[in-house]
Amino acid sequence: MSQSFSVSALRAQFPVLQQSCNGHALVYLDSAATTQKPQSVxxxxxxxxxxxxxxxxxxxxxxxxxxxxxxxxxxxxxxxxxxxxxxxxxxxxxxxxxxxxxxxxxxxxxxxxxxxxxxxxxxxxxxxxxxxxxxxxxxxxxxxxxxxxxxxxxxxxxxxxxxxxxxxxxxxxxxxxxxxxxxxxxxxxxxxxxxxxxxxxxxxxxxxxxxxxxxxxxxxxxxxxxxxxxxxxxxxxxxxxxxxxxxxxxxxxxxxxxxxxxxxxxxxxxxxxxxxxxxxxxxxxxxxxxxxxxxQQDRAALLHYEQGLFEYAKAQLLSLPDIALVGNAAQQAGVISFVVKGEHHSDIATLLDQQGIAIRAGHHCAMPLMESLGLGGTLRLSIACYNDQQDIDSFIAALHKTLEFL
Ligand SMILES: Cc1ncc(COP(=O)(O)O)c(C=O)c1O
Missing domain, CATH: 3.40.640.10 (Type I PLP-dependent aspartate aminotransferase-like (Major domain))
Incomplete structure (x- = not known):
């Protein structure tokens, strides 16, 4: 992924990301719920x-x-x-x-x-x-x-x-x-x-x-x-x-x-x-x-970077067995919803959390949408400017392990 700014410098501005959760480096992929705050804020x-x-x-x-x-x-x-x-x-x-x-x-x-x-x-x-x-x-x-x-x-x-x-x-x-x-x-x-x-x-x-x-x-x-x-x-x-x-x-x-x-x-x-x-x-x-x-950011470069990460995450998810993406619009940004065939979204999210991965599971305050899709809920990862390829790789590795375990 090409980038005209330093994601590591950007990431370093977010103190909350520099910690571990459940014994693993925190991978925060729940920014659609709330973003983390830079030191300046x-x-x-x-x-x-x-x-x-x-x-x-x-x-x-x-x-x-x-x-x-x-x-x-x-x-x-x-x-x-x-x-x-x-x-x-x-x-x-x-x-x-x-x-x-x-x-x-x-x-x-x-x-x-x-x-x-x-x-x-x-x-x-x-x-x-x-x-x-x-x-x-x-x-x-x-x-x-x-x-x-x-x-x-x-x-x-x-x-x-x-x-x-x-x-x-x-x-x-x-x-x-x-x-x-x-x-x-x-x-x-x-x-x-x-x-x-x-x-x-x-x-x-x-x-x-x-x-x-x-x-x-x-x-x-x-x-x-x-x-x-x-x-x-x-x-x-x-x-x-x-x-x-x-x-x-x-x-x-x-x-x-x-x-x-x-x-x-x-x-x-x-x-x-x-x-x-x-x-x-x-x-x-x-x-x-x-x-x-x-x-202060180059907004066009930031968007380009986020979209690259978004497409990378989608492709990685699709490389795993039994994953179905929910939503396939020509223009998407920020969030990727998916379901794992035969598994409940909450079980997957809990097992991911044990590996330091923070994503969201449930109806995402959109119950009528879930009803129209015939789903009880989805898993949702959401991307912000401080996420990097390592976050996606850690998430995919943890999901892979979870699917094997189940
Ligand atoms: C699309 C959309 N609208 C409205 C809201 C409500 O935002 P808030 O809880 O900050 O008022 C959210 C929060 O998740 C949202 O995603």
């Missing part, structure tokens, strides 16, 4: 607590001014990272899940009985349940895009599901089970033709592909910091300003108000309108360091 958060800790936007003292400045600077950095036109279009949330719930409940408040929402069969529960609940609350119609045999969205069926009553299409950019990269710009263009808005779940994308919300022309884009080398508990909702302005407030309290009296309350402008209470300040600082970490 850990240092930024420690540094904030050690030198700059104060509440933001409130106190008239030096420490609060420093904290506010650092906090708001990250908003500018994230704006530029996803190429959003305006900084107030970047809303802090706890993660992708909260961002989707915010849109479901706030944009949802503008919908009426009989309006239609379209999701897809490959969605994570986070992009199913909020819409299901909203549909029940408001008597909306929830439609689901089926998949092709290769694990891609059936775009012909999608075109037929769209009607003049479609108010929102909520789809994932990359499937956390199949690795399928969906053609988002095309989906957005088709949806806009009937006047529907589009929410894109970028949870599995941010660590791999550069995001340009203007090129995609999506109306909402959501992601979590912890899946892009940043901390847990912080995520982003990007939304087009005119839409966010038209949407009612969701959660309420301090920070999101302009004026409160017992006769009524007026609300703050974007982005604060959707950010009640003391925010996750250290999380935002850590996210800023994660953005800087990614921006």
């Amino acid at each position: 850990i240092d930024a958060m420690n540094n904030y607590y050690q030198y700059n800790n104060a509440n933001v936007h409130r106190a008239a003292h030096c420490l609060s001014a420093k904290a506010t400045q650092a906090f708001e600077q990250v908003r500018d950095e994230v704006r530029s990272f996803i190429n959003a036109p305006k900084r107030e279009e970047v809303i802090w949330t706890k993660g992708a899940t909260e961002a989707i719930n915010l849109v479901a409940q706030s944009y949802g408040a503008l919908l009426e009985a009989g309006d239609e929402i379209i999701i897809s069969t490959m969605e994570h529960h986070a992009n199913i349940v909020p819409w299901q609940l909203l549909a029940q609350q408001l008597k909306l119609v929830l439609k689901v895009i089926p998949l092709t045999d290769t694990g891609e969205l059936d775009l012909t069926a999608f075109a037929q599901l769209l009607t003049e009553k479609t108010r929102l299409v909520a789809v994932t950019h990359i499937s956390n089970v199949l690795g399928t990269v969906n053609p988002i710009a095309g989906i957005v263009a088709l949806s806009h033709q009937v006047g529907a808005k589009v929410l894109v779940d970028g949870s599995q994308t941010v660590a791999h592909l550069p995001i340009d919300v203007q090129a995609l022309d999506c109306d909402f884009y959501v992601f979590s910091g912890h899946k892009m080398y940043g901390p847990t508990g912080i995520g982003v909702l990007y939304g087009k300003a005119d839409l966010l302005n038209a949407m009612p407030v969701w959660q309420t309290g301090g920070e999101m108000i302009k004026k409160v009296s017992f006769s009524g309350t007026t609300f703050n402008a974007l982005p604060f309108k959707f950010e009640p209470g003391t925010p996750n300040i250290s999380g935002v600082i850590g996210l800023g360091a994660a953005v800087a970490f990614l921006q």
Whole structure:
């Protein structure tokens, strides 16, 4: 595999990877669940607590001014990272899940009985349940895009599901089970033709592909910091300003108000309108360091390297007996799902763990997808920039041993 950067230098920035698990060097292939954090992210958060800790936007003292400045600077950095036109279009949330719930409940408040929402069969529960609940609350119609045999969205069926009553299409950019990269710009263009808005779940994308919300022309884009080398508990909702302005407030309290009296309350402008209470300040600082970490890389070279590792892992897996890959889309990234014929996924994952290999087994929070595939679960390995060929070789050797043992 050719590479124009040093993976060993990159890997050395991740302290958690320098340890053993169950007496073996740790092989971490579960980055789709959460990525590991580089030292720079850990240092930024420690540094904030050690030198700059104060509440933001409130106190008239030096420490609060420093904290506010650092906090708001990250908003500018994230704006530029996803190429959003305006900084107030970047809303802090706890993660992708909260961002989707915010849109479901706030944009949802503008919908009426009989309006239609379209999701897809490959969605994570986070992009199913909020819409299901909203549909029940408001008597909306929830439609689901089926998949092709290769694990891609059936775009012909999608075109037929769209009607003049479609108010929102909520789809994932990359499937956390199949690795399928969906053609988002095309989906957005088709949806806009009937006047529907589009929410894109970028949870599995941010660590791999550069995001340009203007090129995609999506109306909402959501992601979590912890899946892009940043901390847990912080995520982003990007939304087009005119839409966010038209949407009612969701959660309420301090920070999101302009004026409160017992006769009524007026609300703050974007982005604060959707950010009640003391925010996750250290999380935002850590996210800023994660953005800087990614921006310091040659993203094209990184993607090329990851894709090489991905193809290598797929080929190695297929060289073993009784392995079936789940999902074979023309464009895939990040995750590879597979099953071992005749064996339960949990047994395999446990035996791999005993050999220091961390992969995921189960339904991956995509039970409707599993149902459509007729599977109880899969094994899933997921790749990040710090993985190397040795990780894949160790995984394959351990899997080989496990299959022989069984
Ligand atoms: C595709 C997808 N969407 C949404 C989520 C939810 O992310 P979070 O738990 O960080 O809110 C995940 C997490 O695995 C995911 O993979």
